[in-house]
Amino acid sequence: MNLEQVARRAAVSxxxxxxxxxxxxxxxxxxxxxxxxAIEELNYHPNLHARSLxxxxxxxxxxxxxxxxxxxxxxxxxxxxxxxxxxxYEVIMANTDYRSEQLVASVRLMIGRRVAGLAAIVSEMDPNxxxxxxxxxxPVVFYDVGTPRNNITNIxxxxxxxxxxxxxxxxxxxxxxxxxxxxxxxxxxxxxRMKVVLDAVGRYASLQVNTAxxxxxxxxxxxxxxxxxxxxPRPTAIVCVNDxxxxxxxxxxxxSGLRVPEDVSVTGFDNVTxxxxxxxxxxxxxxxxxxxxxIICDSLISHKETVVGREIVFDAxxxxxxxxxPAPLT
Amino acid sequence: MNLEQVARRAAVSxxxxxxxxxxxxxxxxxxxxxxxxAIEELNYHPNLHARSLxxxxxxxxxxxxxxxxxxxxxxxxxxxxxxxxxxxYEVIMANTDYRSEQLVASVRLMIGRRVAGLAAIVSEMDPNxxxxxxxxxxPVVFYDVGTPRNNITNIxxxxxxxxxxxxxxxxxxxxxxxxxxxxxxxxxxxxxRMKVVLDAVGRYASLQVNTAxxxxxxxxxxxxxxxxxxxxPRPTAIVCVNDxxxxxxxxxxxxSGLRVPEDVSVTGFDNVTxxxxxxxxxxxxxxxxxxxxxIICDSLISHKETVVGREIVFDAxxxxxxxxxPAPLT
DNA sequence: GCTCTCTTTGCAAGCGCTTTCGTACTGACT
DNA sequence: AGTCAGTACGAAAGCGCTTGCAAAGAGAGC
Numbered sequence: 276m277n278l279e280q281v282a283r284r285a286a287v288s289x290x291x292x293x294x295x296x297x298x299x300x301x302x303x304x305x306x307x308x309x310x311x312x313a314i315e316e317l318n319y320h321p322n323l324h325a326r327s328l329x330x331x332x333x334x335x336x337x338x339x340x341x342x343x344x345x346x347x348x349x350x351x352x353x354x355x356x357x358x359x360x361x362x363x364y365e366v367i368m369a370n371t372d373y374r375s376e377q378l379v380a381s382v383r384l385m386i387g388r389r390v391a392g393l394a395a396i397v398s399e400m401d402p403n404x405x406x407x408x409x410x411x412x413x414p415v416v417f418y419d420v421g422t423p424r425n426n427i428t429n430i431x432x433x434x435x436x437x438x439x440x441x442x443x444x445x446x447x448x449x450x451x452x453x454x455x456x457x458x459x460x461x462x463x464x465x466x467x468r469m470k471v472v473l474d475a476v477g478r479y480a481s482l483q484v485n486t487a488x489x490x491x492x493x494x495x496x497x498x499x500x501x502x503x504x505x506x507x508p509r510p511t512a513i514v515c516v517n518d519x520x521x522x523x524x525x526x527x528x529x530x531s532g533l534r535v536p537e538d539v540s541v542t543g544f545d546n547v548t549x550x551x552x553x554x555x556x557x558x559x560x561x562x563x564x565x566x567x568x569x570i571i572c573d574s575l576i577s578h579k580e581t582v583v584g585r586e587i588v589f590d591a592x593x594x595x596x597x598x599x600x601p602a603p604l605t
Numbered sequence: 606m607n608l609e610q611v612a613r614r615a616a617v618s619x620x621x622x623x624x625x626x627x628x629x630x631x632x633x634x635x636x637x638x639x640x641x642x643a644i645e646e647l648n649y650h651p652n653l654h655a656r657s658l659x660x661x662x663x664x665x666x667x668x669x670x671x672x673x674x675x676x677x678x679x680x681x682x683x684x685x686x687x688x689x690x691x692x693x694y695e696v697i698m699a700n701t702d703y704r705s706e707q708l709v710a711s712v713r714l715m716i717g718r719r720v721a722g723l724a725a726i727v728s729e730m731d732p733n734x735x736x737x738x739x740x741x742x743x744p745v746v747f748y749d750v751g752t753p754r755n756n757i758t759n760i761x762x763x764x765x766x767x768x769x770x771x772x773x774x775x776x777x778x779x780x781x782x783x784x785x786x787x788x789x790x791x792x793x794x795x796x797x798r799m800k801v802v803l804d805a806v807g808r809y810a811s812l813q814v815n816t817a818x819x820x821x822x823x824x825x826x827x828x829x830x831x832x833x834x835x836x837x838p839r840p841t842a843i844v845c846v847n848d849x850x851x852x853x854x855x856x857x858x859x860x861s862g863l864r865v866p867e868d869v870s871v872t873g874f875d876n877v878t879x880x881x882x883x884x885x886x887x888x889x890x891x892x893x894x895x896x897x898x899x900i901i902c903d904s905l906i907s908h909k910e911t912v913v914g915r916e917i918v919f920d921a922x923x924x925x926x927x928x929x930x931p932a933p934l935t
Numbered sequence: 936g937c938t939c940t941c942t943t944t945g946c947a948a949g950c951g952c953t954t955t956c957g958t959a960c961t962g963a964c965t
Numbered sequence: 966a967g968t969c970a971g972t973a974c975g976a977a978a979g980c981g982c983t984t985g986c987a988a989a990g991a992g993a994g995c
Contacts, residue, residue, distance in 0.1 A: 322981050326717075326983075368698055549879075655951035660952090
């Protein structure tokens with residue numbers, strides 16, 4: 276089923292059918308209806324691969340995320356998608372599960388599809404990828420990883436400051452034994468976050484921290500917390516790398532019969548919607564996901580010179596809710 | 606940058622380059638390395654559109670969901686993706702936001718991409734869509750909507766029985782005033798679920814129910830619950846159309862100073878992971894998402910005759926947790 | 936009736952790839 | 966040396982679409 280069959284049935288040329296399909300050029304209205312009728316009768320659906328091949332400029336952008344299950348990624352994806360859609364672009368998504376070989380495969384897939392722009396909201400990285408992308412000319416935005424180049428924009432969040440605020444705040448509440456819940460310690464940005472915690476802790480002589488890592492899921496947060504709670508003396512505050520794992524931590528604490536925040540305080544990171552729907556509501560650090568999505572759209576679609584090829588750093592504000600409180604006296 | 610340039614650089618024909626890329630046919634190992642070198646030097650990435658066009662059979666399946674934010678959809682998507690991936694297929698995803706025109710657009714997009722199979726995990730429907738799909742020959746799986754045809758498989762969950770169990774259970778606990786939290790009341794399957802509640806309620810003369818609807822989000826559940834709580838006398842149990850909205854309900858009840866389950870009981874539906882991570886843990890109805898994903902893969906990829914073109918109904922088991930209890934005495 | 940300007944349509948050349956078919960080459964075996 | 970099977974490669978025909986160019990038709994103004 277192709278253009279030619281439609282053309283034959285409508286007794287016109289393929290060029291005319293194409294013009295009808297794309298609302299381009301001048302087509303007499305009687306011809307148009309005749310063509311549409313043929314399309315309908317034949318249940319014709321244009322082959323998008325052929326259309327792309329035939330040199331029409333790409334109207335799609337690719338978004339790659341590390342973990343589509345984490346609402347943080349999903350929020351950014353959604354912002355990008357709505358921005359892209361309103362600009363007439365469609366977005367294709369890929370998930371990497373934090374695996375760098377999967378990231379490379381996804382990037383190749385996107386390039387193979389000839390996307391107009393590519394956003395990678397990922398924590399993993401392959402050493403050769405930046406170079407491969409740089410030799411290409413398509414605009415790219417990296418979140419969390421990568422280095423700015425002429426066609427590569429970088430978005431970062433000032434984790435150091437954000438985490439610093441968390442640690443300062445907890446220290447001020449009298450906490451001296453911390454537990455850090457992370458995931459994929461081997462990944463640059465995640466490891467960086469852990470180091471940031473260690474550094475921040477290092478500023479206070481009396482502060483100690485244990486760390487544990489598991490998968491980036493509710494259950495992972497739960498298991499990592501279980502591990503941390505097993506050490507004696509047990510930490511009085513659990514600092515989590517993100518909100519999802521923090522919600523997992525809350526569950527484990529509940530199961531252990533520990534009260535939050537009276538016995539143990541918990542902090543998250545990202546400030547996803549769920550942070551306000553768990554109990555107790557999470558003290559966390561807000562990351563402006565809509566702003567990030569906006570920047571991505573700007574650099575991939577509008578090609579604003581102000582953002583392309585630069586590094587943009589977002590600040591991260593502490594949001595105090597109910598999951599943190601003064602350290603227990605003992 | 607295309608095959609021809611690579612071929613020229615490696616001093617071979619495009620056919621040979623193609624053979625190298627696809628590991629097909631016989632290519633002398635020295636030629637192979639020469640071609641690979643050229644590919645690397647030119648940073649060549651094959652145009653996937655061209656490849657698809659050139660008649661290679663489709664290796665991708667499409668999955669359309671109503672609301673990617675709802676973990677229920679996401680869980681099914683993930684099962685399908687992992688099944689597809691292990692069969693060498695890639696999956697492309699589309700989100701409809703419960704809008705039927707968006708569903709139609711997404712289906713057209715998938716057909717335009719010539720997917721090998723199509724799964725629609727959606728609650729909305731367009732009257733002409735089934736026909737349009739049926740005139741096509743690609744295998745299709747619908748969840749929740751549609752009617753089985755020769756190339757269309759239908760998966761359903763026995764909501765009637767599942768919801769019936771919820772109502773019976775609550776009645777047995779002494780609840781007589783129910784509130785139902787739904788979303789998109791105008792959509793067939795969702796409306797169906799509400800009707801099922803009304804029917805189940807109808808079996809008990811002394812049982813009453815109010816309904817409220819909002820968006821299918823945490824916040825939507827919260828707002829709908831707020832509405833239900835405003836009526837006097839207030840319901841003693843809130844029955845939610847799914848777990849996400851139920852978690853929103855929990856939040857609203859907490860804010861209103863009502864205890865769950867002592868003052869008000871809450872039930873969800875789906876049994877997503879989050880149902881065990883909220884507080885109190887949700888009484889809900891389990892829907893076997895992995896089984897659903899499996900069926901989808903079977904009918905779209907393996908083409909098992911046992912499942913293609915049929916209707917498959919899953920049963921839904923009640924899972925009692927902590928969010929439900931005896932109705933308050935007053 | 937004739938020219939001029941739009942409008943409407945068709946022809947055909949690609950887009951970048953796969954794949955069939957045919958040719959040339961390579962050894963191995965008579 | 967001659968035959969044959971197998972290996973290695975190239976030429977070229979599409980896949981289904983868009984689009985530049987040219988041609989034909991249609992009014993409008995004289």
